[in-house]
Amino acid sequence: MPYVNIKITREGASTEQKAELIKGVTDLLAKILGKNPATTVVTIDEIETDNWGIGGESVTVRRERGQ
Amino acid sequence: MPYVNIKITREGASTEQKAELIKGVTDLLAKILGKNPATTVVTIDEIETDNWGIGGESVTVRRERGQ
Amino acid sequence: MPYVNIKITREGASTEQKAELIKGVTDLLAKILGKNPATTVVTIDEIETDNWGIGGESVTVRRERGQ
Amino acid sequence: MPYVNIKITREGASTEQKAELIKGVTDLLAKILGKNPATTVVTIDEIETDNWGIGGESVTVRRERGQ
Amino acid sequence: MPYVNIKITREGASTEQKAELIKGVTDLLAKILGKNPATTVVTIDEIETDNWGIGGESVTVRRERGQ
Amino acid sequence: MPYVNIKITREGASTEQKAELIKGVTDLLAKILGKNPATTVVTIDEIETDNWGIGGESVTVRRERGQ
Numbered sequence: 001m002p003y004v005n006i007k008i009t010r011e012g013a014s015t016e017q018k019a020e021l022i023k024g025v026t027d028l029l030a031k032i033l034g035k036n037p038a039t040t041v042v043t044i045d046e047i048e049t050d051n052w053g054i055g056g057e058s059v060t061v062r063r064e065r066g067q
Numbered sequence: 068m069p070y071v072n073i074k075i076t077r078e079g080a081s082t083e084q085k086a087e088l089i090k091g092v093t094d095l096l097a098k099i100l101g102k103n104p105a106t107t108v109v110t111i112d113e114i115e116t117d118n119w120g121i122g123g124e125s126v127t128v129r130r131e132r133g134q
Numbered sequence: 135m136p137y138v139n140i141k142i143t144r145e146g147a148s149t150e151q152k153a154e155l156i157k158g159v160t161d162l163l164a165k166i167l168g169k170n171p172a173t174t175v176v177t178i179d180e181i182e183t184d185n186w187g188i189g190g191e192s193v194t195v196r197r198e199r200g201q
Numbered sequence: 202m203p204y205v206n207i208k209i210t211r212e213g214a215s216t217e218q219k220a221e222l223i224k225g226v227t228d229l230l231a232k233i234l235g236k237n238p239a240t241t242v243v244t245i246d247e248i249e250t251d252n253w254g255i256g257g258e259s260v261t262v263r264r265e266r267g268q
Numbered sequence: 269m270p271y272v273n274i275k276i277t278r279e280g281a282s283t284e285q286k287a288e289l290i291k292g293v294t295d296l297l298a299k300i301l302g303k304n305p306a307t308t309v310v311t312i313d314e315i316e317t318d319n320w321g322i323g324g325e326s327v328t329v330r331r332e333r334g335q
Numbered sequence: 336m337p338y339v340n341i342k343i344t345r346e347g348a349s350t351e352q353k354a355e356l357i358k359g360v361t362d363l364l365a366k367i368l369g370k371n372p373a374t375t376v377v378t379i380d381e382i383e384t385d386n387w388g389i390g391g392e393s394v395t396v397r398r399e400r401g402q
Contacts, residue, residue, distance in 0.1 A: 006272050008301065032288045052269070
């Protein structure tokens with residue numbers, strides 16, 4: 001019955017990639033901790049690059065510099 | 068001064084339903100734990116069905132199967 | 135399949151009160167939004183009063199002043 | 202390596218204000234706790250006023266009353 | 269630069285299992301989305317069974333019934 | 336009425352440092368966005384180093400290597 005929240009920047013993750021992520025994380029929790037996949041919940045938040053900061057600046061600014 | 072975060076799939080909850088939810092949860096915390104409604108904060112996140120997984124697959128896929 | 139996280143200060147909520155809260159929130163989501171109780175998840179975080187701030191000061195300091 | 206999540210109502214915070222917030226919080230964690238800015242992550246969630254409740258009612262309703 | 273939060277019940281996950289989980293999730297984000305492991309952050313919350321509800325009742329009560 | 340959640344590793348932050356953090360973040364939101372300090376909520380989660388991962392490994396392991 002785990003709950004997993006994944007936050008990534010909104011930069012074009014496809015439906016397929018998100019489905020793979022949901023499947024992968026659910027399998028991992030079953031394999032490592034024996035958690036029941038049927039009650040494993042995964043949510044993905046895609047966050048605008050203006051709203052994500054690291055190193056004291058937004059990802060938007062970092063991307064403009066090529067990082 | 069509780070803080071409550073409610074995550075649901077984005078599938079058409081109305082403004083009225085969300086207002087009822089805010090009122091209901093706030094009342095519950097006052098009744099059960101004596102919490103002051105004036106400082107009880109409730110936020111609701113509505114999450115795309117592609118971004119919500121249960122049982123290792125997205126809600127989009129489950130809905131297509133009629134679940 | 136909603137997920138609800140409730141944060142309260144750690145000030146003696148009993149097992150019974152927490153069970154009531156879990157039941158109450160789950161019922162609310164079923165009644166207002168038709169959500170399936172079987173897959174409604176509720177987690178409660180009890181947070182030390184030193185680690186909870188409102189109005190720019192900790193709850194510990196507020197409690198000492200009788201608030 | 203702290204992680205900070207800031208939730209505000211979606212009411213027109215500008216890119217510049219959000220950048221200031223990211224910088225300010227990162228600096229604060231470095232100054233007070235000696236945390237390394239390079240691995241300090243800040244995310245900002247802007248939440249619709251219908252989806253934010255305080256005092257048992259939504260911010261939308263409060264704003265209409267001039268609060 | 270993803271941020272992942274994993275919530276599980278506090279029922280004896282070992283240091284080794286948690287290390288495996290951190291490694292597994294980080295690898296998954298690199299493989300599926302090309303995310304840089306160096307800035308991928310994973311936190312694990314272990315939650316008392318009294319504080320985790322599903323189906324309207326706490327995990328403590330479910331465990332007593334053998335679920 | 337912002338809500339801020341700060342996650343740090345549990346490595347000895349003092350009551351005074353946490354009070355400073357609460358005050359600092361609340362002031363920042365007032366100064367930058369004009370948010371009312373009276374309804375600004377800040378919570379701090381202190382997380383065991385075994386339960387915090389970066390770069391695919393736990394902070395415990397990094398600290399042992401002197402990082």
